[in-house]
Amino acid sequence: MKKNLLTAFLMTIxxxxxxxxxxxxxITALAQVLFxxxxxxxxxxxxxxxxxxxxIGQPFxxxxxxxxxxxxxGTGYDAANSGGTNLGPTNQKxxxxxxxxxxxxxxENPAQLIPVDLLTTSASGLDPEISPAGAxxxxxxxxxxxxxxxxxxxxLVQKHTYQRELGLLGExxxxxxxxxxxxxxxxxxx
Numbered sequence: 001m002k003k004n005l006l007t008a009f010l011m012t013i014x015x016x017x018x019x020x021x022x023x024x025x026x027i028t029a030l031a032q033v034l035f036x037x038x039x040x041x042x043x044x045x046x047x048x049x050x051x052x053x054x055x056i057g058q059p060f061x062x063x064x065x066x067x068x069x070x071x072x073x074g075t076g077y078d079a080a081n082s083g084g085t086n087l088g089p090t091n092q093k094x095x096x097x098x099x100x101x102x103x104x105x106x107x108e109n110p111a112q113l114i115p116v117d118l119l120t121t122s123a124s125g126l127d128p129e130i131s132p133a134g135a136x137x138x139x140x141x142x143x144x145x146x147x148x149x150x151x152x153x154x155x156l157v158q159k160h161t162y163q164r165e166l167g168l169l170g171e172x173x174x175x176x177x178x179x180x181x182x183x184x185x186x187x188x189x190x
Contacts, residue, residue, distance in 0.1 A: 073125025
């Protein structure tokens with residue numbers, strides 16, 4: 001019995017060291033060497049200062065920027081409280097929010113249909129991307145606010161549109177942070 005307990009205790013210590021310390025350190029080191037950007041959250045920098053992650057949505061509220069999808073994560077884009085609202089399609093709170101957002105977007109651009117991703121939240125509330133149609137919808141506002149031609153902005157959106165993976169997985173999408181960083185290079189904020 002004593003021998004079995006000693007063996008079990010030593011095995012527990014050995015496995016804890018091997019799988020709890022050495023293995024995580026090895027995987028972390030490999031990730032830092034092989035996939036440094038991905039392992040560190042794909043943070044984007046401007047002038048040496050971190051301004052956001054390309055994989056976590058963030059709010060862009062001024063009219064000079066392309067806006068992300070609406071977020072219900074915590075108080076909005078709160079990674080500590082990621083998640084949807086679980087409000088059903090007949091919930092009055094959801095209906096009121098969507099109607100208010102639709103009115104605001106319609107006032108911004110009355111000539112176009114509103115893309116659904118500008119009205120709906122993602123499951124996590126932290127979606128960093130919008131559809132190309134969502135970006136296209138916002139071009140007139142951004143062009144007017146920045147004093148840039150709509151054609152230049154369409155080219156910028158096209159340049160920052162990711163196509164389907166392997167030609168069939170997912171949907172075409174535009175990363176809002178990367179698009180807005182490129183926008184600042186094209187036309188600095190007035």
